Amino acid sequence: MARVVVRSETDAAGLARILRPRTDLLLERDLGDGTFEAESGPVLSYRRTVDVVRGTVGDQPVLVTQTVDFRLAVPYFGFLFVLPFKHALRRPGTGRAPWWAPPARLDARGASVLGTLALLTLASGYMNTLFTQTIPFAGDEFGAGNSALGVAGSVVRVGGLVALLVMIQADRRGRKVVILWATTAGSLLAVTGALAPSLPWLTVSQLMARAFSTAILLLVTIVAAEEMPAGSRAYAVSLLAMSSGLGAGVCVIALRLADIGSRGWRLLYVIPLLALPIVAAVRRRLPESRRFIAPHVRGAMAGHGGRLLLLAASGVLVNLFVAPSSQFGNQFLRDERGFSGARIGLFSVVIGTPAVIGIVAGGRIADVRGRRMVAAVALFVGTFCTLGYFFSTGWLMWLIATVGTVISAAAIPALGVYGPELFPTGLRGRANGLVAVTSLLGSATGLILCGVLADRFGRIGPAMSILSVGPLLLAVLVLAAYPETAGKELEELNPEDRPPSP
Numbered sequence: 001m002a003r004v005v006v007r008s009e010t011d012a013a014g015l016a017r018i019l020r021p022r023t024d025l026l027l028e029r030d031l032g033d034g035t036f037e038a039e040s041g042p043v044l045s046y047r048r049t050v051d052v053v054r055g056t057v058g059d060q061p062v063l064v065t066q067t068v069d070f071r072l073a074v075p076y077f078g079f080l081f082v083l084p085f086k087h088a089l090r091r092p093g094t095g096r097a098p099w100w101a102p103p104a105r106l107d108a109r110g111a112s113v114l115g116t117l118a119l120l121t122l123a124s125g126y127m128n129t130l131f132t133q134t135i136p137f138a139g140d141e142f143g144a145g146n147s148a149l150g151v152a153g154s155v156v157r158v159g160g161l162v163a164l165l166v167m168i169q170a171d172r173r174g175r176k177v178v179i180l181w182a183t184t185a186g187s188l189l190a191v192t193g194a195l196a197p198s199l200p201w202l203t204v205s206q207l208m209a210r211a212f213s214t215a216i217l218l219l220v221t222i223v224a225a226e227e228m229p230a231g232s233r234a235y236a237v238s239l240l241a242m243s244s245g246l247g248a249g250v251c252v253i254a255l256r257l258a259d260i261g262s263r264g265w266r267l268l269y270v271i272p273l274l275a276l277p278i279v280a281a282v283r284r285r286l287p288e289s290r291r292f293i294a295p296h297v298r299g300a301m302a303g304h305g306g307r308l309l310l311l312a313a314s315g316v317l318v319n320l321f322v323a324p325s326s327q328f329g330n331q332f333l334r335d336e337r338g339f340s341g342a343r344i345g346l347f348s349v350v351i352g353t354p355a356v357i358g359i360v361a362g363g364r365i366a367d368v369r370g371r372r373m374v375a376a377v378a379l380f381v382g383t384f385c386t387l388g389y390f391f392s393t394g395w396l397m398w399l400i401a402t403v404g405t406v407i408s409a410a411a412i413p414a415l416g417v418y419g420p421e422l423f424p425t426g427l428r429g430r431a432n433g434l435v436a437v438t439s440l441l442g443s444a445t446g447l448i449l450c451g452v453l454a455d456r457f458g459r460i461g462p463a464m465s466i467l468s469v470g471p472l473l474l475a476v477l478v479l480a481a482y483p484e485t486a487g488k489e490l491e492e493l494n495p496e497d498r499p500p501s502p
Contacts, residue, residue: 104231125247150451238363299427315439
């Protein structure tokens with residue numbers, strides 16, 4: 001239980017503001033006698049008591065003491081929000097949420113679900129980046145060149161076909177049960193990479209692991225969209241993206257293990273076993289999605305082909321550039337800039353940590369002002385900055401890479417929320433699985449092209465220049481063809497999910 005005590009001197013107007021129920025972070029109910037409790041908000045318990053120590057005497061101000069006792073409903077990551085929550089409670093309610101809070105207020109269930117989903121994305125974020133981060137070191141042990149590594153990366157991403165089968169089951173059996181067994185299967189399959197005797201064996205072992213980790217990321221985004229209020233869906237995606245990035249950051253930091261010896265990279269494949277306790281925790285806390293439980297029609301693809309084609313094309317375009325940028329980024333640093341595993345890890349942490357700024361800002365602006373402009377600007381500017389770092393050295397390379405990461409990150413919540421939003425409940429899993437498959441095909445194509453072109457040019461930068469056309473075309477497509485979904489309920493975007501009229 002956290003406590004905030006605020007003593008202040010104010011006038012009669014200020015006292016009236018203090019005695020007014022809050023409507024920002026939470027919605028208060030006035031119990032009388034200066035006592036308030038939470039009617040709605042991200043808290044398990046809450047009570048605010050206002051005591052007037054000294055009333056107005058002539059021109060003397062009023063002396064007021066406020067005592068607030070609360071317990072946040074955010075599991076696992078609640079400690080990150082306690083201090084900003086306390087800071088906000090020290091001030092009278094403004095009717096508007098602080099910049100760090102969801103634009104539309106969450107209730108206790110929504111806060112609990114979001115915190116639990118963030119724990120899942122922490123695990124899947126690690127598993128999703130594991131192969132990408134370790135492949136340069138595995139390539140050294142197995143004597144593979146850029147072309148072979150590009151092919152290996154593309155094959156791993158073909159596991160999206162398995163992810164599609166998982167997503168179909170989520171539409172039939174429910175989100176929760178599929179998330180639990182996908183996390184279990186993904187972690188156990190990832191561990192097999194530690195024993196791989198060759199690059200083909202490593203590739204095959206991680207094909208299935210990557211498929212399940214991809215399905216986890218898709219499913220947590222769907223559950224978040226189905227549970228969050230209309231005005232905070234992009235915000236929720238931004239928090240999940242940060243948690244996934246934290247998991248990827250753990251993998252990056254662990255890269256120093258690769259410097260132990262030629263086989264040190266294998267130690268990173270043991271860490272996914274830590275996902276098994278997470279499964280046990282999620283089983284206790286995560287409810288089934290309320291929209292999946294609610295009566296809904298079984299999804300049919302008829303009538304949704306246009307939206308599916310739009311998102312599928314978008315996935316191909318963006319991943320033509322993003323996938324090789326991620327996988328060959330370490331190769332570039334190691335071969336062309338002479339970085340060790342530890343220095344690659346430091347570089348990734350230094351340029352990746354500020355991405356939080358872009359993710360938070362992108363999610364909030366996408367909810368308040370709209371998704372399309374945020375996504376288009378972030379894609380256009382971020383691509384040029386990311387491309388620039390492949391042609392720079394020294395401190396300029398660090399600076400350009402950091403700026404590119406921050407700006408590109410703003411597109412993650414703005415675009416990531418469209419997948420769940422544009423399809424009805426009975427089709428949401430299958431449609432997002434199909435989009436993931438086409439996106440992974442874009443990744444595979446980009447990786448193969450980058451590997452072949454890098455070997456031909458003798459450098460990775462020129463290859464990335466050619467592939468940058470993908471996200472630049474997507475920026476134009478977003479402005480020209482994407483609908484604006486900010487602030488709209490899922491049932492408004494998908495009329496077949498509306499409850500029948502009485």
